[in-house]
Amino acid sequence: MNRILLMILQRFGLGLLTLFVVSIIIFVGVEFLPGDIAEALLGQGASPENVAALRHELGLDRPAHIRYIDWWAGVLQGDLGTSLANRRDIAELITFRLSNTLFLALTAAAISVPLAILFGILAALYRNSAYDRSVNVITLGAVSAPEFLTAYVLILYFSVKLGWFPSLSNIDQDTSFIDKLHQVALPAITLMGVILAYMMRMVRASIINLLASAYIEMAHLKGMPKFRVIVKHALPNAWAPIANIIAISLAYLVVGVVVVEVVFIYPGLGQLMVDSVSNRDIPVVQACSMIFAGTYILLNLTADIVSICTNPRLLHPK
Amino acid sequence: MNDPLLEIRNLQIDGESDEIWHEIIKGIDLNLDRGEVLGLIGESGAGKSTLGLAAMNFVRPGCRIRGGSIRFDGQELTEQSELTLRKLRGVRIAYVAQSAAASFNPAHQLIDQFSEIPVVHGVKSRREAEKDAKDLYSRVLLPDPDGIGYRYPHQVSGGQLQRAMTAMALSCRPDLIIFDEPTTALDVTTQIEVLTTIRDIVREFNTAAIYISHDLAVVAQMADRIMVLRYGELVEEATTREMMSSPKMEYTKSLWAVRSFKKEAETVASAMSPVVKVNSVTAGYGSEDILKEVSFEIHRGQTVAIVGESGSGKSTAARVITGLLPPRVGDIQLNGKILPKSFKARNKEQLRHVQMIYQMADTALNPRQRIRNIIGRPLTFYLGLTGKQKEARIRELLSLIELEPDLYIDRFPDELSGGQKQRVSIARALAAEPEFIICDEVTSALDQLVAEGILRLLDRLQREFNLAYMFITHDLATVKAIADNVVVMLQGKIVEQGSKTEIFSPPHHDYTELLLSSVPEMDPDWLNELIAHREKHGVMSSTSIS
Incomplete structure (x- = not known):
């Protein structure tokens, strides 16, 4: 058990290190962008004196590494700082956005993960059947279509022509759960299109890979029903690859949500980040990207833990 | 006189590679009586395993049965539905694979994999099955028969897994067991133990068996009758003793002669310093x-x-x-x-x-x-x-x-x-x-x-x-x-x-003696004599020496 715990701790430490590196890259990246928030706020007609005054006021005239260290000092004390653009507390600014993004991502995940596993298993089970082939073609199409295209097509049919769902997501603090579901329907479906297809294909591939094992042949030769062979003999050995597939898909969901949020003007984290980048609002960009990176790392960590915990060799040492 | 247990007539099996079908089994006949042990021997690619699996009307992916008939206990298997075949497999015909380490599912305990056969086929309850498993584990001489079933495959040695697999094959007391090179992956000293177990079990339960191997000496110990295969065709068939003493076909003779190569003379170490x-x-x-x-x-x-x-x-x-x-x-x-x-x-x-x-x-x-x-x-x-x-x-x-x-x-x-x-x-x-x-x-x-x-x-x-x-x-x-x-x-x-x-x-070190005496010889009585000899002088194993 200690060995497993040690492995998990190692992964966790590695995750923190990655997070640190990400923060440097983002900070340096935004620094390199031409212009800064002072210019962005005051517009092109502003006089150099005004810009310099605003820079001084915002503390932007200090050297970059000082600002970076300052930022970390704040973060370690639980203070993400204030937005340079509107002077609001970032933590407050982000909480609402983050909860919206998570709501959208979780809705998409809750529907697509079980469906992907089910469809993937069925496709593996009835390999090369009409079902398998058609699912393959459809999913290939879904993966290949760019999200914004899917999004606009969905808007065209379901909100403009049929009027079932709103084309823009109007969500605020008081929106009820049911209403929220209604609002996120189209963005969620857009997201699902991609990850469902991807996950399904990967689940199918990893199950088929397992089906070539000697112990699967043995299960058939023991006269086990097909369904039992899959569920009892293949699936327990497939959790590790499947967990990895799901983790990557979910990470994609949270991060790839940006495009979808922009199309549907959905008040999520992705949209906030896009706005902040164009404003050069470094603290907000930093906070958003740390959340995205953290999610990514956390999901991959979970996948690692699942693979460790489903490996009988690690779970039941000699 | 009753019918043979298994009767294969003019069996043809094709295999696919690069989208071209070619024959793997080219019209083979095979008869097997109840309680009889048939040895299938040949080099790799001879079609031994394919033929063995065909006795269950099973072909590996990428293969197909093109023609011929497989009659098991009066039933024509090639005409049966998948469901009927499934109910036959594991219950009346069982299979013991070459690599037990790969053929046991790494995710489940041995006893789960044993019990699932009688339980799923509705032969025994889970409790009866577990009791029977422990009984069989002790019959195949596994150490700690009451506890070993609760281990996972990676916690058990290769020789023990092979015995556990033999026990598993017996779970429904089948009429026929197919042994596909069950000892090839084992050391000679372990091989002896597994061979003895398999032979005793087959006799005790009067089970018919098809024993597949590329090792003549091993087959000679196990089989009543031997079929020699090459390129998917039958080369020669005879009772074991007849086949060992007077092989008729050139190919069979060449197989027998293989071990005849010997270096001309021993090179004595020179006085010079070693390389x-x-x-x-x-x-x-x-x-x-x-x-x-x-x-x-x-x-x-x-x-x-x-x-x-x-x-x-x-x-x-x-x-x-x-x-x-x-x-x-x-x-x-x-x-x-x-x-x-x-x-x-x-x-x-x-x-x-x-x-x-x-x-x-x-x-x-x-x-x-x-x-x-x-x-x-x-x-x-x-x-x-x-x-x-x-x-x-x-x-x-x-x-x-x-x-x-x-x-x-x-x-x-x-x-x-x-x-x-x-x-x-x-x-x-x-x-x-x-x-x-x-x-x-x-x-x-x-x-x-x-x-x-x-x-x-x-x-x-x-x-x-x-x-x-x-x-x-x-x-x-x-x-x-x-x-x-x-x-x-x-x-x-x-x-x-x-x-x-x-x-x-001689005289040998104890372990050398054990190693040397464990190498199967062409003599069909070799295993009997060896076991008798070892029982008389006390059983030895590599662990008891060290």
Whole structure:
């Protein structure tokens, strides 16, 4: 058990290190962008004196590494700082956005993960059947279509022509759960299109890979029903690859949500980040990207833990 | 008189490769009575396993039954629905696979995998099944029969897994069990134990069996009747005794004659200093010592065979000599000079003189390189040959290993047979013009006839170039054929070493005795006599000696 715990701790430490590196890259990246928030706020007609005054006021005239260290000092004390653009507390600014993004991502995940596993298993089970082939073609199409295209097509049919769902997501603090579901329907479906297809294909591939094992042949030769062979003999050995597939898909969901949020003007984290980048609002960009990176790392960590915990060799040492 | 249990008529099976169907089984007839044990023998690709599985009307993916009939207990299996067949499998016909380690599901306990057969088929309740499993585990002589079932496959040794699989096959008391090379992956000493178990169980339950193997001596112990297969066709069929004493067909005779190769004369160690000297080496991985104070030497023109079971440290010794695993204590000398412990610290000359040939030529040769590059690389690396000189030398080496240069120089490894690939590995080692070559189980993956060709080639090259060989093997027949000196290893220690004559003539060390007596002989009574002898003198096993 200690060995497993040690492995998990190692992964966790590695995750923190990655997070640190990400923060440097983002900070340096935004620094390199031409212009800064002072210019962005005051517009092109502003006089150099005004810009310099605003820079001084915002503390932007200090050297970059000082600002970076300052930022970390704040973060370690639980203070993400204030937005340079509107002077609001970032933590407050982000909480609402983050909860919206998570709501959208979780809705998409809750529907697509079980469906992907089910469809993937069925496709593996009835390999090369009409079902398998058609699912393959459809999913290939879904993966290949760019999200914004899917999004606009969905808007065209379901909100403009049929009027079932709103084309823009109007969500605020008081929106009820049911209403929220209604609002996120189209963005969620857009997201699902991609990850469902991807996950399904990967689940199918990893199950088929397992089906070539000697112990699967043995299960058939023991006269086990097909369904039992899959569920009892293949699936327990497939959790590790499947967990990895799901983790990557979910990470994609949270991060790839940006495009979808922009199309549907959905008040999520992705949209906030896009706005902040164009404003050069470094603290907000930093906070958003740390959340995205953290999610990514956390999901991959979970996948690692699942693979460790489903490996009988690690779970039941000699 | 009652009908035979299994009656196969004119069976034809096709296999697909690169979208072309070709025949694997070309119209074979097979009869099997109740309680009878039929041996199927042949080289790889003869269709033994395909035929064995066909007895359950099962074909592997990429194969199909094209014609013929399979009657089991009066039922025509080729006409049955998948459901009927499924209810037959595991219940009335069971299968024991070659690699128990791969055929047990790593995610479940042994007893779960046992019980699922009677439970799913509705023969027994879970509780009855578990009780029966423990009973059978003790019948197949597994240690701790009440507890071993609750272990996972990776927690149990290979020999024990094979016995657990035999027990599993018996779970529904089938009429027929197909044993597909059940002891091929095991050490000789373990093989004896498993063979005895299988034979006793088959007799006790009066189960009919099809016993598939490429090892004649093993089949001779197990089968009442033997069928020899080649290229999917029947070569010869007779009762075991008849087949052993007077094989009729040329091919069968050639199989019998395989073990006849013997090196001309033993090379006595010269008075000069040895090429390689292993000097009280202790080495291992992590905190564990795999080799414990091992010392031996190899002289020019001499073959030293390192013999022992898996886990005895044979391959670790090779890794230490090549510098892949630096020893903890002790050193390796090449022509009297101490070699740096790690290969990284050795110079080109030192590297050049220690070459290696591996067991699996498939994985030892880069599949994306042509033979020209595989052999040419060491020529450039060690000897600086380029251009025409290099080309000429490659051709020379190919002729040496008896492959026509024009035909083979531009091929990829995939376009060669197993034996030819091993020959290319030999040429690659030879290209460095070494004094010493380590041969790690070089013939174990090959069919006997092909293996013999390799042994003859190695022997000829040794005489021509005065090479020293270290020959790692678990196969004592090979040792008898090719060795001058023998080193017997057990659990990381050398239990005995000396000239071949010394080692192979009594008195033996206990473990050498056990090893030697465990090698199956062609005599069908060998196993009976051995068991009787061992019971009289007290049962020995490799663990009881150490």
